[in-house]
Structure formats: C-alpha cells, structure tokens
Amino acid sequence: MPRHSVLIVEDEHTLRRLLSYRLGRQYDVRTAADGKEAIERINEHLPDLIISDILMPRMDGFALQAALQERHDTRVIPFIFLTARTDEDSRRRGQRMGVDDYITKPFDMEQLLSRVDRLLERSDQFRNHLDARIGQDFSQRLMPKTMPRAAGYRSWFHNVPRDHGGGDIFDWIEPRPGTFFITVGDVMGKGLQAKFYAFSFLGFIRSALHTMLDATDSPAELMKRVNQVLVEDPLLEDTFASLLLMRWEPEQHRVTYANAGHCRPALIGPKKVEIVPYSDMILGLDPGAEYTDTTIEIQPGSALVSYTDGLLEQPMASGEQLGEAGVLEAVRHAHGSPQPVDSLVEHVLDISQRRTFGDDILLFWLQRDADREPAALRSGPRWFSPFAEAQGSV
Amino acid sequence: MNFPIEQAGQNAVVIRVGASLDFRNASDFKAIVQQQVDTGIRRFILDFSETNVLDSTGLGSIFSLHRNLSSSNGHVMFAAASRPVQVVVQLTRTYKVFRQFSSVEAAVQSLE
Numbered sequence: 288m289p290r291h292s293v294l295i296v297e298d299e300h301t302l303r304r305l306l307s308y309r310l311g312r313q314y315d316v317r318t319a320a321d322g323k324e325a326i327e328r329i330n331e332h333l334p335d336l337i338i339s340d341i342l343m344p345r346m347d348g349f350a351l352q353a354a355l356q357e358r359h360d361t362r363v364i365p366f367i368f369l370t371a372r373t374d375e376d377s378r379r380r381g382q383r384m385g386v387d388d389y390i391t392k393p394f395d396m397e398q399l400l401s402r403v404d405r406l407l408e409r410s411d412q413f414r415n416h417l418d419a420r421i422g423q424d425f426s427q428r429l430m431p432k433t434m435p436r437a438a439g440y441r442s443w444f445h446n447v448p449r450d451h452g453g454g455d456i457f458d459w460i461e462p463r464p465g466t467f468f469i470t471v472g473d474v475m476g477k478g479l480q481a482k483f484y485a486f487s488f489l490g491f492i493r494s495a496l497h498t499m500l501d502a503t504d505s506p507a508e509l510m511k512r513v514n515q516v517l518v519e520d521p522l523l524e525d526t527f528a529s530l531l532l533m534r535w536e537p538e539q540h541r542v543t544y545a546n547a548g549h550c551r552p553a554l555i556g557p558k559k560v561e562i563v564p565y566s567d568m569i570l571g572l573d574p575g576a577e578y579t580d581t582t583i584e585i586q587p588g589s590a591l592v593s594y595t596d597g598l599l600e601q602p603m604a605s606g607e608q609l610g611e612a613g614v615l616e617a618v619r620h621a622h623g624s625p626q627p628v629d630s631l632v633e634h635v636l637d638i639s640q641r642r643t644f645g646d647d648i649l650l651f652w653l654q655r656d657a658d659r660e661p662a663a664l665r666s667g668p669r670w671f672s673p674f675a676e677a678q679g680s681v
Numbered sequence: 682m683n684f685p686i687e688q689a690g691q692n693a694v695v696i697r698v699g700a701s702l703d704f705r706n707a708s709d710f711k712a713i714v715q716q717q718v719d720t721g722i723r724r725f726i727l728d729f730s731e732t733n734v735l736d737s738t739g740l741g742s743i744f745s746l747h748r749n750l751s752s753s754n755g756h757v758m759f760a761a762a763s764r765p766v767q768v769v770v771q772l773t774r775t776y777k778v779f780r781q782f783s784s785v786e787a788a789v790q791s792l793e
Contacts, residue, residue: 475737524748525741525745527744548773567774568778569774
C-alpha cells in the first residue's frame, strides 16, 4: 500500500517546517505557502488530505476551499482548517463549506496526527467499500452464467475474483450449432481500472467475433484484427491483453487456437501431460503482429486446461512461483478426480506459501469422455515431465 | 519507489528496475519514465539484473512506454534479464519488440 500524501498549506515558515517534519514520518508531505501555490501542488499531484491555514496572503484558506469544491476531482479530499482564529464565525463558515475538521492554534501535535489518521482511514474505507462493490459487479458480469456443452464432453470452470485482482476474462459463443468460440484472457493492470478495461474489451471482442465470423473461422485471423484495433483505436490506448482464442468443434474432436501471449494451456493426452507450446505476441503492442492457428486433436479421455496468470504466478512455499512445471504437476494430480478443477485448486493451495490465492484465479477444464474407464489411463505408463523440452522450445 | 537513472549517451538512459516492477510501483515507474520522455529521452535500457518480480501491471507500464515512444522512433531495451523476467518475456513473446541484451554494457554499446 503506497503512503498517503498530505498537502500542508501554511504561510508561516516555522510552522510549515514543523508540520512537514512531524507528518513526514508517516505520510508523503508536500507544502505550499498560500492558496495559489496549493492549487499548483494539487494540479501536479492530488493529495489524500489537505491541512490548510485560513489567513494567508494571495489566496486564503476559504478561497482555496471554495476553489476545490468547484472541481469534481478535489471536492472529496478531506480538508482540515488550521488557524489561530478561535472565533465561532470562522468555524461555522468552514463547516458550511464542507470542511471536515477544524483545529485551532496553538494545537496539540498528537491530536492533529490522530485526526489526520482518522480522516484518512475513513476515506480509505469508503473508497475500498465502493471499489469492492463495483468490482464485484464487473466480475460477475465478466463471467458467463452457463458453460458450453456438447455430447461426449464435460467441462469445469473455476473463477474467484479478488477485490484487488486483475482483469481476467472468460467467454464463449456458439455461432453455429457444433462450433464454439471460447476466449480466455487477461487485461493488464490491477483493481477496478483493469476490471473496467476488461469489461470494455470483452464487449469489443464479442462484437468483433459477431461481425467477422461470416468472413472467417480462423482464430488467428480474428486475433490479428482484434490486435489491429487495439493498437489503432485511441479509445483502447494503453490497453494490453493476453488472449487465448479457441475454436472448439466437438464432433471433430478438434480445438484450433491462436494464442496472443497468454498462459499456455496444458493438454492431458493419452500418454502424457504437456504444455501446448505455440503462442504469438501479446495484444496491443505491435500493429503488424501475425498470429498462427494451431490445431489439437482431443483424444478420448483427454483434456485441455486453460488458465490465467494468477495461477502461474502463485507463490509456492519454496518462494518460487508455481510456473508451468507446477501447473503440469497440478493438472496431473487432478486428472481423474470427479471434480478436477477443485482438486487442482486444492493441490496448488497445499503447496502455496499461503492458503489463499494472491490474484484472480480462472481455470477452464474441457474434457472428452474416455471410451474406456479413465482408470486405464491412470494406471498406464508413468508420466514423464515434458517441461524441460517445453522450456527449451519457447 | 526508487528507480535509479543514469545517462547513457545521446537521448538514452539506463534505468535500474530493482527487485520488483509490479502493481505496487508501476505507477511510480510510469511517472519517472514520463519525466525522461518529457526531457527528450527516446532510448531506454532497463536493467533487470536484480528483478525477481515482473507482473502484468509492471509489464503493462513498459508497454505504455513503448507505445509512447514508437511514434518518435524511440525504443525500450531489456538488459541482463533475470530468470523470472525471461519467463514473462517468453510467455508474452515480447522479445520480438524489446531487444534483449545479456548485460547493460552490451546494450549501451549497441547505442553507438
């Protein structure tokens, strides 16, 4: 958590230095000698709280407070008046104007510090509460209510958004019977801003798919177009995203994907569990980026497991991140369980530093039913780790 | 919070990224590189030798810098990428955009 910033507005040099020194132990302090200078400081950096004298040259405390009330970005900043005046008129005038607290000189430093602390705590609580509510709303809207279904297949989905998590996205459509497009992605950034971008981005991808699917079925072609728009459209400037776009044709037992710098999925094949290696450039960076389709045959009993970086970057008890090797191990462990995604999550938490995830977790497990009992697969030849190979080939 | 900066020739700087560039300090990083861009710096060598954490928010701040520079022919170079940074660069395939150098010295030499 970054330190709070406090702006001290005081024309008296000694007092300004004293306040700056004492508050500087806990907060990032900026100072100004009058209201005009305070506005300059505020334009450079919005403080979390303002302590201001009333009587000052050029622009006094009342005028400063009035100017800040005019602006939507400054009117909610907690404001404490600090003044030699003890008269009730100033106090009442300040309160009418929305001043949060009023301290008269000479004042007790400890009392001032505790009031600053309390005001900052209160505004933090308010903001966190509001962020959490909006964030949860976005998170719910970002996730579909139902899962794609096809004969001979089962799927499991797991998503636990966190208040300060990122912009994970998951979506699917079935534009023609028997053909599904599944998107798994992560919009870069953290917190509410990322969730908001993710929400807009998902809307954009959906409309791109709807308009382009008449012309092409290729995830790579779709990806290329999405990337161009992301790079060129000023509205989406500063939006970067990793995206895995999969076309799933259950009757053909085929998944064709393009991967724009997203976490590489794990494939449980008949003989081994491996990372599906091919991927291209992340979205939003290079206007000329090219994408390539890769087709995977889904054998009986096989499964394709896609996920986001919250899983990959989960800190292990060893201090290392889970990484692709850890993902493969967890997938192997969970395979065959009646609830493989729950089993995978439990396994990862067991070996984690803490029994919670540090970031949003999103997992999509798509499995083809086995022709025979899955036990035959499990008791088959021992798995070997393909990770060394996969690492070498990236 | 702190990203030491050294001049490295005409319109170029080396920035020591330090232990982590993630959601905690990415906005500080953005502010600091923006100051450099404002003073005319167009070539950035990022020293990742000590970096253990580079998350997607941190990487996003480097992408923003790249986008910001691309209209004026500037670029961002990665120097001495630690193992965790290499993993992220490989995963996102961004080595195609950011030239990779084994050391800061090698990156500085490439400027001439």
